[in-house]
Amino acid sequence: MTSSVSLLPVSPLTQASTNSSASRSGTSRSHPMDFRMMTLNCWGLKYVSKAREPRMRYIANQIAICEADIVALQECWVESDYDYIRQQTHKEFPYSKYFYSGIIAGSGLVILSRFPIESVSMTPYTINGRPSAFFRGDWYVGKGIASAIVRHPTGVAIEIFNTHMHAPYGPGDASYVCHRTAQAWQLSQQIRAAVERGHLAIAVGDFNSRPESITYALLTQRAGLQDSWITVYGNANKHLLAESLSPEDQIKLMGVTCDSKLNTWRADRDLSEAQRLDYCFHTPSLSTVEKLDVVFIEKVPQLECSASDHFGVAVTLRVLPATREKLLSGQEQVAQSNRPPSLPLDQYDEILNIIHDYLPTAHAQKYYRTLHFWISIIFVVALHIGVFWVRKGWPSFLVTLGSTLIALTGVVDGMLGFLYGRNELRGLREFEEEVRWEKLRASDLSEGIGAVGVVDVGM
Structure with missing residues (x-):
């Protein structure tokens, strides 16, 4: 049995996290039907992320020597960082795309591939934070869905969805839920x-959501995908508590990717805060997982810090x-057999309650x-x-300054209220009506009625 290969030099921790899966495949690509997918949130925000440049260069250099066939990056928000990544990896990954969105920094999403990329698209999220929360920036960077159709050497079309969802900023914040x-x-x-x-659909990225969340349920139930971690390990460790494990075991047994005490940027976090927010979801009817690793655990040499947060x-x-033969046959029944299931009816109600709470x-x-x-x-x-009564000196200046500031803040708030506020409410209404329509359809199908026609679901 050969040892599992990681993106970084193997430490005792990495060895522990990879040995459990090494027996499944030997090497990362030991079979012609295999491909290696890697995702990483780079933490590459200009002026904010610490040691950004040397970290991003280290990440680029490691990508250039990794065994991944497709790499998805998030928070690559400085285009010069992408240029360096492209320069270092263009021979190994001849196909790449930096996805543009938003008005500041851009989407931060990148896809690199050894295989030909046949088409790409960027879809900004309709509801994505508020412009008034400028100190958080989610709205300004235009978070969304970067997608690329990649052609595997066997001819199978792999559709990659790379995303970075809105950050939580607190466990009880109903708006961001x-x-x-x-x-x-x-x-x-x-x-x-x-x-x-x-298509063989793969969804990767920083979903800012735990496995018990409704976000996770939508991807695994409504979209019909499967969490790669569950494919390999099942639900055996589902009820483990992070605070009961060492930081090493949190990674080995729970797949923790964020707020680990082993991450130098999050070393002050409590053991209970460690969580799994980064995922690779795949289409279980078309693919299976041969090996899974948590990577970029080691510290950057010389800097003695983690490569990212x-x-x-x-x-x-x-x-x-068997799936490959069906996919390449062009048979119309492929779409029918692969159609994802609907959500359980009570989860539609949960989503509607989330909307109503917000x-x-x-x-x-x-x-x-x-x-x-x-x-x-x-005012x-x-x-x-x-001003007619206070015509000169400091009082006149202060009255004029006050008038200007009130006018500016009033105009800005007026635009936020009239433009963004109305847009958000319409986005929420459309979201609610889609949920109601699908719930009605799922209910009818469960009762054997069949597909519904045009339905006025209202507000």
């Missing part, structure tokens, strides 16, 4: 379409032989920002009148 749920719904919609086309995930997938916040944001706009007009007019 709603936003991530909407994003997972939008992503699962695209995955369902890919699977019905007969997340660890990466590398998965060796195998295209199922709607008061969305309405309040729109109402108070618009109200601020109208009140600011009154600006009053201050301009006041």
Whole structure:
């Protein structure tokens, strides 16, 4: 039995995390139907991420010597970092795409491939944070779904979906739970379409969601994908508590990728905060997992820091032989046999409750920002009148400055309320109606009624 190959030099920790799967495949690509998929959140935000340049260069150099066939990166937000990655890896990965979106930094999403990329697309998320939360930046970077259709040497079309969903910023923040749920719904919609086309769909990235979340359920149930970790290890470790394990065992037994005490950027976190947020989901009817590793665990030489604030995930997938024949045959029944199932009816209700819990916040944001706009007009007019009585010196300057500031903040809040507020509410309404429509259809199918026609689901 040969040892498992990681992206980085093998340490005792890496050896422990990879030995459990080494017996499945020998090497990462020991079979012509195999391909190696790797995903990593690079933590590459300009001016904010510490030691960004040397870390990104280290990541690029390691990608150049890794055994992955397809690499998906998130938070590669500085284009010069991508240029360096491209320069270092263009021989090994001749096909690549940097995906543009948003108004600052861009989507941060990159796909590199040894195999030909036949088509690419970038779909921004309809609901993705608020422009008023400028200190968080999710809205400004235009998070979304980067997709690429890659042609495996056997001829099978692999459709890669690379994403980075809205960050949580707190366990009880209902707004961002709603936003991530909407994003997972939008992503699962695209995955369902890919699977019905007969493509081998792979969804990777930083989903900012735990395995027990509704986001996870949408990808594994509505989209019909399977978590690679579950494919390899099943649910045997499902009930393990992070605080009961050592940091090494958290990675080995739970696949922890974020907030690990072994990560130098998160070493101050409590053991209970360690979590798995980075995934590789695959189409179980078309592929299986031969090997899975948590990678980029080791420290960057000389810097003595972790390569990112997340660890990466590398998965060796195998295209199922019988599936390959069907995919290449062009038979129409492929789409029917691969059609993902509907969600359980109670989960549609859970999604609707998430939307309803957030709607008061969305309405309040729109109402108070618009109200601020109208009140600011009154104050600006009053201050301009006041200038006639305070015509010179510091009082005149302060009245003029106050009027200008009130006008600026009022206009900004007016635009946020009228433009963004209305847009968000319409996005939520569309999301709700899609959920209601699909719930009705799933209910009818479960009762044997068949597909429904045009339905007015209302608000």
